[in-house]
Amino acid sequence: xxxxxxxxxxxxxxxxxxxxxxxxxxxxxxxxxxxxxxxxxxxxxxxxxxxxxxxxxxxxxxxxxxxxxxxxxxxxxxxxxxxxxxxxxxxxxxxxxxxxxxxxxxxxxxxxxxxxxxxxxxxxxxxxxxxxxxxxxxxxxxxxxxxxxxxxxxxxxxxxxxxxxxxxxxxxxxxxxxxxxxxxxxxxxxxxxxxxxxxxxxxxx
Amino acid sequence: xxxxxxxxxxxxxxxxxxxxxxxxxxxxxxxxxxxxxxxxxxxxxxxxxxxxxxxxxxxxxxxxxxxxxxxxxxxxxxxxxxxxxxxxxxxxxxxxxxxxxxxxxxxxxxxxxxxxxxxxxxxxxxxxxxxxxxxxxxxxxxxxxxxxxxxxxxxxxxxxxxxxxxxxxxxxxxxxxxxxxxxxxxxxxxxxxxxxxxxxxxxxx
DNA sequence: GAAACGGCTACACGGTTGTGTAGTAGGCTG
DNA sequence: CAGCCTACTACACAACCGTGTAGCCGTTTC
Numbered sequence: 510x511x512x513x514x515x516x517x518x519x520x521x522x523x524x525x526x527x528x529x530x531x532x533x534x535x536x537x538x539x540x541x542x543x544x545x546x547x548x549x550x551x552x553x554x555x556x557x558x559x560x561x562x563x564x565x566x567x568x569x570x571x572x573x574x575x576x577x578x579x580x581x582x583x584x585x586x587x588x589x590x591x592x593x594x595x596x597x598x599x600x601x602x603x604x605x606x607x608x609x610x611x612x613x614x615x616x617x618x619x620x621x622x623x624x625x626x627x628x629x630x631x632x633x634x635x636x637x638x639x640x641x642x643x644x645x646x647x648x649x650x651x652x653x654x655x656x657x658x659x660x661x662x663x664x665x666x667x668x669x670x671x672x673x674x675x676x677x678x679x680x681x682x683x684x685x686x687x688x689x690x691x692x693x694x695x696x697x698x699x700x701x702x703x704x705x706x707x708x709x710x711x712x713x714x
Numbered sequence: 715x716x717x718x719x720x721x722x723x724x725x726x727x728x729x730x731x732x733x734x735x736x737x738x739x740x741x742x743x744x745x746x747x748x749x750x751x752x753x754x755x756x757x758x759x760x761x762x763x764x765x766x767x768x769x770x771x772x773x774x775x776x777x778x779x780x781x782x783x784x785x786x787x788x789x790x791x792x793x794x795x796x797x798x799x800x801x802x803x804x805x806x807x808x809x810x811x812x813x814x815x816x817x818x819x820x821x822x823x824x825x826x827x828x829x830x831x832x833x834x835x836x837x838x839x840x841x842x843x844x845x846x847x848x849x850x851x852x853x854x855x856x857x858x859x860x861x862x863x864x865x866x867x868x869x870x871x872x873x874x875x876x877x878x879x880x881x882x883x884x885x886x887x888x889x890x891x892x893x894x895x896x897x898x899x900x901x902x903x904x905x906x907x908x909x910x911x912x913x914x915x916x917x918x919x
Numbered sequence: 920g921a922a923a924c925g926g927c928t929a930c931a932c933g934g935t936t937g938t939g940t941a942g943t944a945g946g947c948t949g
Numbered sequence: 950c951a952g953c954c955t956a957c958t959a960c961a962c963a964a965c966c967g968t969g970t971a972g973c974c975g976t977t978t979c
Contacts, residue, residue, distance in 0.1 A: 518956075518957080519956095534741075536739075536741055536742055537741055539935080539936065539937085540936080540937070540938095541935090541936080541937095549957075549958090550957065550958050550959075551937090551958095552939095552940095552957070552958060552959075552960095553956075553957055553958075555937090555938070555939085556955090556956070556957070556958095557956090560937080560938080561936095561937065561938090609863070609866060610815070610862065610863075612865065616866075617866065617869065620863070620866045620869075620870065621869075621870060624870045636894070636896065637890075637894065638887065638890050639886070639890075640883055640886065640887055642870070642871050643867075643871050643883040643884060643886070643887040644887045644890060644891065645870075646866075646867045646870040646871050646884075646887070647860060647867060647884055647887040647888050647891060648887075648891060648896075649863075649870075650859045650860045650862075650863040650864075650866065650867050651856040651857075651859050651860060651891070652856075652859070653859050653863060654855045654856050654857070654858050654859015654860065654862060654863070655852060655855050655856060655859065657815065657855075657859060657862060658814070658815075658825070658854075658855040658858060658859070659855075660817065661814060661821075661822070661825045661851075661855065662848075662851045662852060662855050664822065664825075664826075665825065665826060665829045665847070665850075665851040665854075666847050666848050666851050673912070673913070673916040674913075674916070677909055677912065677913050678845055678848040679848060679851075679852055680905075680909055681844070681845065681848070681906060681909055682843070682845055682848040682849045682851070682852040682853075683852050684897070684902055684905050684906055684909070685842075685843050685844075685849060685902075686849065686852060686853060686856070687895070687896040687897055687902075688895050688896065688897045688898070688899065688901075688902030688905075689841070689842065689895055690892070690893050690894055690895055691841065691853075691892040691893065692889070692892055692893045693893070694893065696893075697889055697890075697892075697893030700885075700889050700893075701886060701889055704882055704885055704886055704889070707878070707882065708878070708879075708882050711878040711879070723926075723927080724926095744965080744966065744967085745966085745967070745968095746965090746966085746967095754927075754928090755927065755928050755929075756928095756967090757927070757928060757929075757930095757969095757970095758926075758927055758928075760967090760968075760969085761925090761926070761927070762926090765967080765968080766966095766967065766968090920979105921978105921979090922977105922978085922979085923976100923977085923978075923979095924975105924976085924977075924978095925974105925975095925976085925977100926973105926974090926975090926976100927972105927973080927974085927975105928971105928972085928973075928974100929970105929971090929972085929973100930969105930970085930971085930972105931968105931969085931970080931971100932967105932968080932969075932970095933966105933967100933968090933969100934965105934966080934967090934968105935964105935965085935966075935967105936963105936964080936965075936966085937962105937963095937964090937965100938961105938962080938963085938964100939960105939961085939962075939963100940959100940960085940961080940962095941958105941959090941960085941961100942957105942958085942959085942960100943956105943957080943958075943959100944955105944956090944957080944958100945954105945955090945956085945957105946953105946954090946955090946956105947952105947953085947954080947955100948951105948952085948953080948954095949950100949951085949952080949953100
């Protein structure tokens with residue numbers, strides 16, 4: 510896409526920050542690491558972004574803008590779900606996941622946007638639920654868990670899921686999970702009934 | 715269960731460490747914070763556990779032993795799934811989740827154990843899958859995502875899911891998700907076919 | 920009763936972190 | 950050419966981290 514050196518220093522710093530934060534998390538990434546990776550002094554980082562938090566805000570904003578841009582492009586010319594999924598660079602996805610887990614404003618906004626998107630999607634399908642909001646929120650969390658724990662999944666199946674063969678296994682398994690009921694109707698009824706019971710117990714106290 | 719002061723200092727330190735690490739993560743928790751929370755000097759922490767990593771190992775071990783103890787007890791006298799789920803204190807669950815995300819040995823062991831448990835469960839049911847290992851791994855990650863992102867879910871649905879009303883909404887939604895197919899059979903077939911296509915493309919290169 | 924030991928504290932040490940300050944090089948404007 | 954602004958570096962600083970050391974105090978042991 511773009512080589513390291515033909516970017517402005519400001520852009521290089523932002524780029525390096527996103528990569529490192531996506532890998533290690535914001536807490537574990539020092540401004541000196543970022544400056545080294547970008548090939549500049551740590552002072553320049555401060556000069557451009559004011560502080561570490563200022564840099565993080567700039568990264569949040571840029572990533573969010575970039576992702577919405579990529580997604581609207583992919584959506585316009587998407588053949589299938591996987592093509593759209595592959596359109597967004599792994600770096601940016603990882604960055605958002607980290608941000609969400611660390612509780613940054615950008616992460617929260619991103620999560621809420623995904624929930625809203627899910628809720629809208631539910632309305633267009635024939636999925637039945639008594640609580641669309643909760644349904645969408647839980648579903649979003651489930652999906653994100655798959656990416657947050659990708660290192661764990663990779664180790665468990667003995668194959669790197671960021672590479673095609675492992676990714677295929679993961680996606681196939683997820684299709685299997687979401688296309689077939691995991692618990693039967695009678696067990697589901699039983700579970701919902703148990704939930705009602707607990708709810709009633711709590712209400713009495 | 716047990717008040718803070720009637721424990722040995724060693725146990726109080728371990729307890730405080732588990733609580734703080736569960737809340738903030740190991741990286742963001744200092745030994746001075748732990749010592750303060752336990753009401754002892756930071757030197758005593760070192761005296762008992764050697765180093766910060768030594769303390770963390772001790773916590774990992776203790777939590778794992780405690781959880782297996784609780785679960786085997788709950789399993790022996792379990793009426794339903796939710797009772798067993800409620801048996802384990804939130805602190806311990808959060809601690810394990812943090813450990814898993816940080817990539818500690820205890821977290822890895824716990825994840826692998828859950829995957830294995832899931833794989834065994836699959837074998838006893840009539841769930842159809844071509845790749846039980848991947849199926850169990852992904853399912854485990856999905857389930858954990860729900861707990862990792864509980865703060866996000868709480869915010870999205872406007873209710874704390876660690877408290878009964880919110881928890882009920884979350885559990886009901888998850889039952890709905892896992893008891894009804896999310897994508898229809900024909901769309902699922904289409905997705906799997908698309909995956910095969912991608913796999914073939916990759917193999918050619 | 921003296922020696923020894925374990926629980927426990929106080930304090931100092933390098934190293935690292937985010938931040939602040941002073942200063943240089945180079946292009947633009949008057 | 951002088952002035953100035955922006956990009957950029959080098960260096961110092963205070964705070965905080967995990968760690969190391971010395972020592973106090975009550976109990977046990979002989």
